Amino acid sequence: AQSVSQHNHHVILSEAASLELGCNYSYGGTVNLFWYVQYPGQHLQLLLKYFSGDPLVKGIKGFEAEFIKSKFSFNLRKPSVQWSDTAEYFCAVNGRGGSYIPTFGRGTSLIVHP
């Protein structure tokens, strides 16, 4: 069975601070990795994803994530956050070995103070 662990449940930052949200997963095979974001009052939407190739992937709004296979990690980063980044962030994993069961982490609530 696959699982996803997000280490930070609540993060509070000031604008211009750097952000790193941790995500670790467990799965015995090849995975697709995702970060989704839910802005207040809006739908869950894709922030970025990794399927293969360059392990450093860039997403919308200046976010990036690095896949480190040896650590089973897919941490999300942004060098300088803005107030508009206030949202809930979810890491997700989907095994590519025939499993159709996407698994989400608990989510991290990010509040950015102006």
Add this chain to the structure above:
Amino acid sequence: ETGVTQTPRHLVMGMTNKKSLKCEQHLGHNAMYWYKQSAKKPLELMFVYSLEERVENNSVPSRFSPECPNSSHLFLHLHTLQPEDSALYLCASSQDPPDTQYFGPGTRLTVL
């Protein structure tokens, strides 16, 4: 964004009622999902329909019953629910199961 729509947006029901949630996707995808989102808990996958085959989370109680008449429509039939079933129910779709999911706005369900 109107790719995935859900109705109703809010639903209040008693424990003895029967109701249905509806989801429709306009993206041409071939997989659809139901999730339960509760406060302080991970997003919980309830059911997946992919290429007309159903995969379910075995921990979902039988009082939740999905129906997928075609690749664009998905229903969640509810009967004799419990107060702990109160949550946000999200529908999503994707082109293939391991690919990016597109979510609807959700139905906020309250069971009295």
